[in-house]
Amino acid sequence: xxxxxxxxxxxxxxxxxxxxxxxxxxxxxxxxxxxxxxxxxxxxxxxxxxxxxxxxxxxxxxxxxxxxx
Numbered sequence: 001x002x003x004x005x006x007x008x009x010x011x012x013x014x015x016x017x018x019x020x021x022x023x024x025x026x027x028x029x030x031x032x033x034x035x036x037x038x039x040x041x042x043x044x045x046x047x048x049x050x051x052x053x054x055x056x057x058x059x060x061x062x063x064x065x066x067x068x069x
Contacts, residue, residue, distance in 0.1 A: 039061065
């Protein structure tokens with residue numbers, strides 16, 4: 001959903017991924033750019049434990065902003 005995704009961006013899923021027990025809206029962090037339009041995203045719980053890390057397409061992600069653009 002966003003062509004400007006960078007390492008360490010906070011992103012939300014735009015679709016359910018039941019095969020990974022992830023739901024639309026879950027928040028993760030981009031930890032690596034794999035190729036054009038593909039990113040490794042890490043999902044961490046409130047205790048800092050990683051519960052999923054997987055490659056995702058930019059179309060599956062929405063960058064979240066915490067400050068005015």
